[in-house]
Amino acid sequence: ISSIKAEAEKFGICKIVPPEGWKPPFAPCPKKFKFQTKRQDLSLLEGENRQRHNFDQKLRMQLFSKGAPLLRDSPPGKVTLMDVEVDLYGLHKAVKKSNSPPEKLDWKGISRDAEFPEELSEMLRNFYSDFLHHSSARKTKAAAATAAYEPSKKVGKKKTKHSRAGRYIKSGESFWCYRSEYGKCVWGVVHKSPTSTLKVDFHESPNCIEAGYLFSEGLSKARLTDLILNGVTEEQATKVYTGELCEVCGLAEVAAKLLTCSKCGRYFHSDCNGEGEIERELDWFCEDCCNDAELTPQFGFENGGCFTLIDFIENSKLWMKSYYEKVGLSNEPSEEQILKEFWKLVGSDSSHGICPLYGSDLDTSIVGSGFPTKQNLTKVGEIDYSNDPWNLNLLPTSDRSLLRHLGRRVTGVTIPWLYVGSLFSAFCWHNEDHHLYSINYHHFGSPKQWYGVPGKESEEFEKLAASLYPDLFELFPDLLHHLVTMINPSVLSSKGLSVCSCTQRAGEFVVTFPRAYHAGFNMGPNCAEAVNLAPTDWLPFGWKASQRLRMYCRPPVFSQDGLALALARNILSGRGRTKGESRELKNLTGFLVRELERMVGREEEGSIGMCWKEMEMELFYKRLEIRKGRKNKGTRSVKSQAVEEEGNGPRCFKCQTFCFNEVVICEDCALKKGLGKKATVCALHAELTCACPPSSRVVFIRNSPSDLNAITKGLMELHKLKGENRKRKFE
Numbered sequence: 133i134s135s136i137k138a139e140a141e142k143f144g145i146c147k148i149v150p151p152e153g154w155k156p157p158f159a160p161c162p163k164k165f166k167f168q169t170k171r172q173d174l175s176l177l178e179g180e181n182r183q184r185h186n187f188d189q190k191l192r193m194q195l196f197s198k199g200a201p202l203l204r205d206s207p208p209g210k211v212t213l214m215d216v217e218v219d220l221y222g223l224h225k226a227v228k229k230s231n232s233p234p235e236k237l238d239w240k241g242i243s244r245d246a247e248f249p250e251e252l253s254e255m256l257r258n259f260y261s262d263f264l265h266h267s268s269a270r271k272t273k274a275a276a277a278t279a280a281y282e283p284s285k286k287v288g289k290k291k292t293k294h295s296r297a298g299r300y301i302k303s304g305e306s307f308w309c310y311r312s313e314y315g316k317c318v319w320g321v322v323h324k325s326p327t328s329t330l331k332v333d334f335h336e337s338p339n340c341i342e343a344g345y346l347f348s349e350g351l352s353k354a355r356l357t358d359l360i361l362n363g364v365t366e367e368q369a370t371k372v373y374t375g376e377l378c379e380v381c382g383l384a385e386v387a388a389k390l391l392t393c394s395k396c397g398r399y400f401h402s403d404c405n406g407e408g409e410i411e412r413e414l415d416w417f418c419e420d421c422c423n424d425a426e427l428t429p430q431f432g433f434e435n436g437g438c439f440t441l442i443d444f445i446e447n448s449k450l451w452m453k454s455y456y457e458k459v460g461l462s463n464e465p466s467e468e469q470i471l472k473e474f475w476k477l478v479g480s481d482s483s484h485g486i487c488p489l490y491g492s493d494l495d496t497s498i499v500g501s502g503f504p505t506k507q508n509l510t511k512v513g514e515i516d517y518s519n520d521p522w523n524l525n526l527l528p529t530s531d532r533s534l535l536r537h538l539g540r541r542v543t544g545v546t547i548p549w550l551y552v553g554s555l556f557s558a559f560c561w562h563n564e565d566h567h568l569y570s571i572n573y574h575h576f577g578s579p580k581q582w583y584g585v586p587g588k589e590s591e592e593f594e595k596l597a598a599s600l601y602p603d604l605f606e607l608f609p610d611l612l613h614h615l616v617t618m619i620n621p622s623v624l625s626s627k628g629l630s631v632c633s634c635t636q637r638a639g640e641f642v643v644t645f646p647r648a649y650h651a652g653f654n655m656g657p658n659c660a661e662a663v664n665l666a667p668t669d670w671l672p673f674g675w676k677a678s679q680r681l682r683m684y685c686r687p688p689v690f691s692q693d694g695l696a697l698a699l700a701r702n703i704l705s706g707r708g709r710t711k712g713e714s715r716e717l718k719n720l721t722g723f724l725v726r727e728l729e730r731m732v733g734r735e736e737e738g739s740i741g742m743c744w745k746e747m748e749m750e751l752f753y754k755r756l757e758i759r760k761g762r763k764n765k766g767t768r769s770v771k772s773q774a775v776e777e778e779g780n781g782p783r784c785f786k787c788q789t790f791c792f793n794e795v796v797i798c799e800d801c802a803l804k805k806g807l808g809k810k811a812t813v814c815a816l817h818a819e820l821t822c823a824c825p826p827s828s829r830v831v832f833i834r835n836s837p838s839d840l841n842a843i844t845k846g847l848m849e850l851h852k853l854k855g856e857n858r859k860r861k862f863e
Contacts, residue, residue, distance in 0.1 A: 133569070133643055134667055143632045144648030145584030148641040155639060156517035158575050158659070159508040160500045162442040167499055169436035169489040172557060174477045177618040179601035181481045184209050186603065187221045192394060192415050197422065201415040204394060208481070213255050216248060227260065393418040436489040441552065444491065448554035448657040455555065467635065470655045471581060474556050478618050491552035492559070495543050501525055502550060502575045502661045524548045524573055524663045534666040537698045542690055548663040553580070553654030561651040562615045563590060565689045567677040568664040570644045577658025580636045583621045587647030589629055596627050610684040618651060646673035668720050675727060682787045691780040691790035696727045697835065704846050721847050728844045731793055732837045784814035793834045800828040
């Protein structure tokens with residue numbers, strides 16, 4: 133990888149084709165290999181479609197709260213004014229682009245540009261002022277608060293009196309799940325028994341439903357289990373057959389007597405919610421959704437169910453065949469046809485309901501690696517691939533990777549993840565955690581299409597994404613960290629970015645370089661495995677990435693300070709040196725010295741004006757162990773919890789970074805409230821712990837400034853770095 137870096141790094145991604153005879157076997161048994169999947173709604177992968185979807189949801193709830201609900205089947209983001217269909221989302225974008233308040237806008241000009249009748253301009257102005265302007269102002273205010281160095285707030289589901297799952301079950305409903313008695317996934321069919329109750333029969337054959345089950349809005353296994361298998365009485369089950377369950381009373385009625393929430397899809401009796409007679413063709417929102425209207429909209433991928441590998445592959449092929457027939461493609465279309473079809477679906481808001489399944493981020497320490505290991509040793513002839521240096525279980529901690537200095541394995545970084553894809557399942561634009569290198573191996577199946585933007589253009593990529601989807605970035609400044617947004621490569625190229633692509637086939641590797649943004653999709657069922665690595669030239673990228681994570685209040689995967697200290701100590705002791713590494717480490721030492729000086733400076737900066745007491749970090753963990761022991765008697769070992777946390781240090785509740793070398797707490801608050809989530813901060817945020825006087829703060833230190841200075845001095849002497857020479861090497 134080092135040998136190809138100069139040529140390959142300028143593309144961001146690079147494909148590596150092994151020699152023809154190099155073919156490691158796929159180690160897991162496909163019949164026993166089980167994994168969880170996610171459903172990806174293709175209509176919401178593209179940012180513009182998701183902006184329109186979010187706008188439509190807010191508009192509908194706003195109109196409902198004002199007593200003017202829209203028709204349920206009205207087009208997203210549109211209303212009819214004076215018999216003219218008005219695209220309010222387009223109006224919202226035009227007003228926002230003008231960057232002027234509604235009272236100063238030229239509404240006649242806006243109407244003229246949008247090809248609306250000029251007499252509609254006054255009505256547009258009034259409508260915008262009444263229903264859209266205040267919502268936009270609230271959103272801008274929320275974005276400003278988020279940008280002001282605030283950690284992301286996680287919005288969870290509220291506990292309310294509505295306890296039942298709110299999807300109906302009918303006779304003939306089908307679902308797909310794993311059954312231990314069969315040892316594989318089977319079809320479950322709900323039907324009415326002779327006793328008028330509902331039963332579930334399981335069949336090995338999928339003939340009971342259409343092959344295109346991934347399109348269906350069928351009942352999920354979890355909801356079915358909630359309603360039938362675990363907790364629905366015979367009386368309720370009988371009533372379910374004739375209609376749906378009310379969320380409040382748990383009783384069923386015919387559909388015409390129940391209200392359906394336009395947002396969450398749950399069902400309610402009018403009387404149970406204190407509602408009068410309501411026109412059911414109009415939007416209606418339940419109390420929970422109305423209360424959550426001011427909260428930031430959440431996004432992500434839904435649970436797609438659990439499968440065995442062989443069942444997933446077989447049924448993905450069935451769905452793929454049915455989709456090709458539906459759109460008029462041959463059973464084996466060309467890669468170019470598949471590529472065009474994917475971007476057509478992603479760019480269209482009419483692709484709603486096309487939801488491929490993706491088994492992503494599967495921890496190989498749990499499900500097993502696709503490569504042979506000592507635990508699942510599989511030989512091909514005389515070749516033992518479990519010891520091969522290109523085995524992804526060995527590569528992250530090889531001699532030339534800095535990750536070996538972590539001293540422990542980190543899932544998704546040094547422990548590989550498996551990815552089981554189906555047709556059109558996608559991995560959205562992102563770069564790697566800590567801007568590490570990554571390497572992906574394609575075990576078997578259909579090709580995987582990749583796109584890459586070089587790391588040197590990462591800032592331009594981020595600025596362009598923010599300009600394309602301003603509404604999403606206002607709500608989520610760290611949107612690209614969520615891996616949920618696709619942008620067509622042709623759009624990026626048209627804006628001047630360098631975008632390359634490659635098609636990865638079975639038996640091939642793809643390497644991504646630091647900061648390089650990459651994305652792609654699967655052209656059919658396949659299986660791949662990926663892991664991170666860190667050659668010596670990565671360390672400066674890692675430091676910048678840690679600062680970026682702190683800025684967005686994103687939790688890091690490991691402590692950058694901890695890795696730098698471990699690396700420095702290993703270099704001084706000689707354990708960090710290997711063949712061919714001496715020159716690389718000499719160049720690296722200048723950066724390490726500068727990073728250790730930063731750690732000392734950060735502690736001194738945080739301590740300005742603070743009259744705090746200093747204690748050793750070990751005392752912090754002893755206190756934590758004692759306090760947790762009082763609360764968690766009879767649970768898992770409290771000592772092991774403290775040891776796990778001690779590897780990186782506690783998190784700062786403000787910026788989410790690991791407080792590896794120093795952590796600050798307020799002793800007065802700790803005595804009253806204990807060491808909770810908001811009790812620990814890093815040195816830079818020491819003043820934010822509480823309103824108590826500075827004298828009540830205690831800083832627990834792992835390495836004192838004199839210790840860090842001694843390590844710095846040792847590194848400088850080792851490679852004879854002095855003054856300008858050190859500065860030059862760092863630059």
